[in-house]
Amino acid sequence: MKLFVFKSKDEFIGIESDYVHRIIDDSKVTPVPLTPESYTGLLYHRGELFDVINMRLLLGYPVDGSAETTRIIILKWLNKKLAVIPDEITGMIWIDDNSKNTNEFYHENHKIRLITPDDLWKKLSELSYGHNKI
Amino acid sequence: MIFGKNYQSFPMDITKYEKIFAQESGKYLKELEDLLMQVEKNLSNLGLWAEVHGKVHSIKGMARALSLNKISDLCHLMEEWCLKFQQGKIMSSTAAVQALFDSSEFLGVLISKNGRLDSFEDQKVYDRLISIFQKSPPENAVTVPVPQPPPSPAYSQPIIAGIDYVRIRYAFIEELLGLTQEIQLLAKRFPSFSKDQMSSGLKNWIDHYTALMKVLYFQLTQLRLMPVGDFADMFRKSIRNIAKENDKNIDFEIIGGEIQADITLLERLREPLIHIFRNCIAHGIEPTEERIGKGKSADGKIAIEARSEKENLYIKIRDDGRGINKSLIIKHLKEKQKITDEEIENMSEEDIYDTILSTEFSSSSGATELSGRGIGMRVVAQSVDYLGGSLTISSKEDIGTEFSIKLPLSLSIIYAIIFSVGKYTLAIPTLNINSIDRIDLSSAEKPESYYDTRKLMGIAGEKNNYATVLSLRYAADKAGFTDEKSCMKLIVDNVIGNRPLMILPMGELLSRIKLFSGIGIMENGDISILIDVDNLP
Numbered sequence: 001m002k003l004f005v006f007k008s009k010d011e012f013i014g015i016e017s018d019y020v021h022r023i024i025d026d027s028k029v030t031p032v033p034l035t036p037e038s039y040t041g042l043l044y045h046r047g048e049l050f051d052v053i054n055m056r057l058l059l060g061y062p063v064d065g066s067a068e069t070t071r072i073i074i075l076k077w078l079n080k081k082l083a084v085i086p087d088e089i090t091g092m093i094w095i096d097d098n099s100k101n102t103n104e105f106y107h108e109n110h111k112i113r114l115i116t117p118d119d120l121w122k123k124l125s126e127l128s129y130g131h132n133k134i
Numbered sequence: 135m136i137f138g139k140n141y142q143s144f145p146m147d148i149t150k151y152e153k154i155f156a157q158e159s160g161k162y163l164k165e166l167e168d169l170l171m172q173v174e175k176n177l178s179n180l181g182l183w184a185e186v187h188g189k190v191h192s193i194k195g196m197a198r199a200l201s202l203n204k205i206s207d208l209c210h211l212m213e214e215w216c217l218k219f220q221q222g223k224i225m226s227s228t229a230a231v232q233a234l235f236d237s238s239e240f241l242g243v244l245i246s247k248n249g250r251l252d253s254f255e256d257q258k259v260y261d262r263l264i265s266i267f268q269k270s271p272p273e274n275a276v277t278v279p280v281p282q283p284p285p286s287p288a289y290s291q292p293i294i295a296g297i298d299y300v301r302i303r304y305a306f307i308e309e310l311l312g313l314t315q316e317i318q319l320l321a322k323r324f325p326s327f328s329k330d331q332m333s334s335g336l337k338n339w340i341d342h343y344t345a346l347m348k349v350l351y352f353q354l355t356q357l358r359l360m361p362v363g364d365f366a367d368m369f370r371k372s373i374r375n376i377a378k379e380n381d382k383n384i385d386f387e388i389i390g391g392e393i394q395a396d397i398t399l400l401e402r403l404r405e406p407l408i409h410i411f412r413n414c415i416a417h418g419i420e421p422t423e424e425r426i427g428k429g430k431s432a433d434g435k436i437a438i439e440a441r442s443e444k445e446n447l448y449i450k451i452r453d454d455g456r457g458i459n460k461s462l463i464i465k466h467l468k469e470k471q472k473i474t475d476e477e478i479e480n481m482s483e484e485d486i487y488d489t490i491l492s493t494e495f496s497s498s499s500g501a502t503e504l505s506g507r508g509i510g511m512r513v514v515a516q517s518v519d520y521l522g523g524s525l526t527i528s529s530k531e532d533i534g535t536e537f538s539i540k541l542p543l544s545l546s547i548i549y550a551i552i553f554s555v556g557k558y559t560l561a562i563p564t565l566n567i568n569s570i571d572r573i574d575l576s577s578a579e580k581p582e583s584y585y586d587t588r589k590l591m592g593i594a595g596e597k598n599n600y601a602t603v604l605s606l607r608y609a610a611d612k613a614g615f616t617d618e619k620s621c622m623k624l625i626v627d628n629v630i631g632n633r634p635l636m637i638l639p640m641g642e643l644l645s646r647i648k649l650f651s652g653i654g655i656m657e658n659g660d661i662s663i664l665i666d667v668d669n670l671p
Binding site: 124 | 557
C-alpha cells in the first residue's frame, strides 16, 4: 500500500495515496462565515468546490504561524471530496498491506498516524455549522 | 493513412479515432439506407445515385484513414457500381439496390467489430458480397437510360435535417472547464516584464485575451445544464421494469422537460427519485383489477413535472394510485409518539404526511402497516436535505400522492449584489434588493430596524455610524412576511457590485447552514456566499 505522508504540528500523518486526488499550489481559499474554526473556507478548482480544512486545527493544535506550505491536498473518495491544508508535505512511503488496519506505525523512527478520509469527514461532521454554534 | 502506419506506436490515439469512426460511419450508414430506400422507388434518378455514392465514399475515406481495409475494399467496389448508375452508363435494378442494402447492413456489423472479420460466418458473407460487386451490376430490362434532367434542387438538399445537437460525455465538459480555468490561472502568474519588453500593444492584447478567456469559461459552464426531460427519460426503462416486477402497467409522463438544470444536481437526485418511483409503483398504484373496480384507467399513471420558480427548481412526482392512508399515520402519531387528539387537530395535512419522513416512522410498524410507504422515505428526505432542498408530500385517498421536491438555485447564472462583511464576501440576488444607500445611523428614524450583518456573521466590532445599507425586497407573492420584514435593511461593509454569478450547490457541510442558499462563482473565479433572504433570522 502506498501511503501519502504529511506533517501537522509535530505529527506525521499518513493517508492511503489512492484517496489523494491532486496536490495544488497557491490557491485562493475563501473564508465562510458561521463555520467551525478548522474550516478554512471554500476552494474553487477546475469547476469544483471543495471544503478546505486546516489539519492542524482539526487535530486540536493551535496555529502558531510555523506552517510554511501553501499547498493543499485534495482528497476524493466514494462520492465525497475534501481539501486539507497540511503544515508540510513529507512524501510517499510504501508499507505492507497488513499495516492497513493499524492506527499508527513506525517508519525510520518516526511515528506515523494512519487516517482515512472518512475519519476526517466524521470529525468534521461532528462540528457544528450555522447559528447554533454561536 | 498516417494513423494506419503508426498503429502500433499510437494505440491510445487509434482507439479514440476508432470510436469517432464508429459514430460517424454509423450516421453515414443510416443516411445511406435512407437514400437506398428512396432510390429503390426511383431507380433512374441520377442525382440520388450521386448522393448514395457520396455516402459510401465518406465511409471508405474514413476506413482508409484507419487502415480498416476490409471496410474500405468493400466500399470501393460498391462505389464503382454507384458511379456507373450515377453516370447513367448502366440502369440500376432492384437486385442491385438489394445488394447495396445487404452490404450496407454488413458494413454495420464490420464497423461494430472495428473492421475485423472475426468469424467464419462473417468471412463467408464478406466474400460473397465482394464477389457480387466484382461483377458488373445486374441490369434492368431497360438498358438505355432515360435522359435525366439535372438533379432537382430538392434532391441536392440534404435529406436529413441539419445537426442541431451533439452528444458529449459529461466528463469531457469537466475537462474543458478545467483547462480553461487553468489558462485563466496562467494569466495570474504572468511574469513581470520591464517597460522595454512590454509594449502597450502587447499589454492590451493580453488584457483582451484574458477577458475573452473569462467569458469563454463562463459560457462553457452553461454546458453543465441539461434538460430535465432528458434526465427523466432515463427512468423510463427502470419504471417499466419495476412495474413488470409488480405486475402492473404504468404510463409515464414528463411535464416541463425543457427546463434546464445542473447535471451534478440531477445526478444526486437519481437515487432518491428511483426510490420515490419504486414507492409509487409498488405501493401507490393499485393492481389492475382494483383500479378497474374503482373506475380508474387500467394502467397506472406516474408523472414527473419540472418547474422553475424564482431561483428554485421544483420537481414533482405524482401517481394516481390509492393515496396514503392518513388514519394509519394518525394512529402512529397517537400511539407511538403520544401526540394528543387536539395537537393532531392542529396539524396541517402537510405536517401529518411529513411524519412519513421521520426516523421514528420509518422504523416503526406504521411503515409496514402502510405497506412499506414509509420505508426508505427518510433516506430520500435526507438526500434532498443534503442538496439544500426540501421534500413535501401531499396525498388524497384513492386519488393519488404527490411528492414535491424543492431545490435551491440550480446551476445557472444569476445577477447578484456582491458585498463584503468583515473578511467575508457575500451575495444577495439582485432581484431581492430594493435599494442600496449610505445612511447616517445616528439620525436614522428607526435604527433598531437595521440588521447588523456583522453580528449575524459572528464578527465582533462596533458598527459605524455611517453605513452602507441594503434594503431587501421579497417577491410579492411571498406569504407570511410582515411589512417590517419585507423592507428589511442590512448593514454591510462594502458593496462590490452587481455581478453575474454562476451558482453551485453547497456541499453537505455548508448545507447545514440554513442562512446560505448556494455558492456563487464570479467571472474571475472568486467565490461569494449567497444569502437566503427567506431564512434571515
